[in-house]
Amino acid sequence: MSTATIQDEDIKFQRENWEMIRSHVSPIISNLTMDNLQESHRDLFQVNILIGRNIICKNVVDFTLNKQNGRLIPALSALIALLNSDIPDIGETLAKELMLMFVQQFNRKDYVSCGNILQCLSILFLYDVIHEIVILQILLLLLEKNSLRLVIAVMKICGWKLALVSKKTHDMIWEKLRYILQTQELSSTLRESLETLFEIRQKDYKSGSQGLFILDPTSYTVHTHSYIVSDEDEANKELGNFEKCENFNELTMAFDTLRQKLLINNTSNTNEGSNSQLQIYDMTSTNDVEFKKKIYLVLKSSLSGDEAAHKLLKLKIANNLKKSVVDIIIKSSLQESTFSKFYSILSERMITFHRSWQTAYNETFEQNYTQDIEDYETDQLRILGKFWGHLISYEFLPMDCLKIIKLTEEESCPQGRIFIKFLFQELVNELGLDELQLRLNSSKLDGMFPLEGDAEHIRYSINFFTAIGLGLLTEDMRSRLTIIQEVEDAEEEEKKLREEEELEKLRKKARESQSTQGPKIHESRLFLQKDTRENSRSRSPFTVETRKRARSRTPPRGSRNHRNRSRTPPRRPKNHRNRSRTPPARRQRHR
Structure with a gap:
C-alpha cells in the first residue's frame, strides 16, 4: 500500500473520529444546566476531548453568544473551570477566544452578547482560570467608552476579588465611577444601578459578587491564563473545524491515562461516601x-x-x-x-x-x-x-x-x-x-385628563393628545381650561381694582397731609431762602398778608402815584390835544 493511500486512510479515520466527537459534545453543552453539571462533565470524557478540545471551545463560544443563555452562563463557567483543571489548553484557548470575541461584539454594539461574555470571563476570574489583567483590560476599555452598564455588571460579580488581587486599580475604578455619578447627567435607571453598586461595595460585596456559587478549590488543579489584546489579533473563524492531527496516537494514549485517573478518583470518592467529586455552593437561585x-x-x-x-x-x-x-x-x-x-x-x-x-x-x-x-x-x-x-x-x-x-x-x-x-x-x-x-x-x-388643579397641567395634556391626533378626547379639558382662564382673568381684574383703590386711598391721604402740613414746610423753606439772601438785615415775621403776596405769581400792585409801566397807555383827559395823524372828522353844516 502506498504512502499516499495510508495518509488518505488516516485522514478519513481522523475525520470520522472528529465527527463522532462533535456529535457527542454539542448536545451536552447545548443542554447544560446547573443540575446536570457534574453529569455533563463526566459525559464529555466518553470521547477523546484532548483531540476534540477545539470542538469544546467552539461550542462554548457559541453557547455564550446565544442571547437566550444568559442565565446559564454560571453553569458553563463552572464546566470550563473543571475542564481547565484536567486540560489547561481548553482554558487557555477560551481565555483568548472569549476576549477577542468580546472586542468584536463590542465594536458591533451587540451589548447582550457582550454581557454574556463578560459574565463568563468574570466568573472564570473568580475560579482563577484567567488572570486579573484580562478583567482590567476590559474595565479600562469600558470606562473609556463610557459603557457603564457593562462596568456595573463586571464589578458586581468580581469586584471583591479584584479588590484582593489589585486594590490600587480597584480603587481607581471606583473613583472614576464616583466622578461619573457626581458630574455626568445619567438616566434614572443608570443612576439607580450605580447607587446600588456603591451600596454593595459599602457592604463589602456581601449582596453582590459573593452571592455567586463557589467551587471548592481543593478538588481541582488551578491553571491561570493571561492574554493581552492587540490590534492585529482576531477571533479564530475556523475554530472547531476539522484539522489533521499529527500526534494523534500520543493524544490517544494521554487521554486514556487521564480518563483512568478520573475513574479512579470517582471510585474512591464513591467508596468514601462522597456523592460528588465537586462541592458546589449554589447561591444563584438555580431553581x-x-x-x-x-x-x-x-x-x-x-x-x-x-x-x-x-x-x-x-x-x-x-x-x-x-x-x-x-x-x-x-x-x-x-x-x-x-x-x-x-x-x-x-x-x-x-x-x-x-x-x-x-x-x-x-x-x-x-x-x-x-x-x-x-x-x-x-x-x-x-x-x-x-x-x-x-x-x-x-x-x-x-x-x-x-x-x-x-x-x-x-x-x-x-x-x-x-x-x-x-x-x-x-x-x-x-x-x-x-x-x-x-x-x-x-x-x-x-x-x-385633569379637570381640576393647575392650568399648565391641563394645557400640557391637551397639547399632547392633540399632537398624536386624539384632540377629540380633550373637549372636556378645553371647556374646563376656558372656565379656569376666565376665573383667573376675573381674579386678576379684581386684584388690579383693589390695587387701584388702595393707590387712590394713598393719594387722597397724601393730599390731605399736604394740605395740613405742606404750608408749614413751604414757610420754613421760604424763610431759609430769604435768610440766605439777606443775612445782613433782620426781618420781622411774615404776616398772613405778606405770605399771600409772596405765593402769588402776579407782581404786587403799586401805589396810585406810582408810574404805570403797563403797555396799555393811560386814558388821557378830555382837554388833551389829539396828536393823532388822522384828522378829526368835520361837522357838516345843515343848510
Missing part, C-alpha cells in the same frame, strides 16, 4: 432560573395562545410566582419583530382563569411603566403599547390601571410618552373614539 426556563420552553413549544395557556395552567403556579410568569410572557413578546396576538390571547386566558392573574398583570403593568420604561427601544414600546392596549380595550384589565400615569413634562419621560401614544392608538383601533370617550368619562384618570 428560579430553571423555573423561568421551563416557562420559556412552554411558550416556544406552543402553536397557539390557547395551547400555551393550557400548559401553563396545568403547572398550578403559586401566586408568588405568577408575576414572574407574566414578566416572561411580556419579555418573550418583545423579542418578536412585530406585535403577535399569540401573547394577547394567552394573557386573556390567564386573566379569566383566576383573579390572581389579573393582579399579577396589574403589578407588571405598573412595573413596566414606572421602572422599566426607559430601558425599552421604540419598536419594543410599540409592541408593549399594543399588548397592554389590547387587554385594556377588551376589559381584561380595568381602565383604572392607567391612574398611575401622570402626564406632565416633569413626571413623564420621552419613552413613557411614546408608550402612551401607542397605547391610546391601540385603544382607538379596538374601541373607536366614541366608546373610548365613554370609558374615559366613567374613569377618573386625573393624571392624563
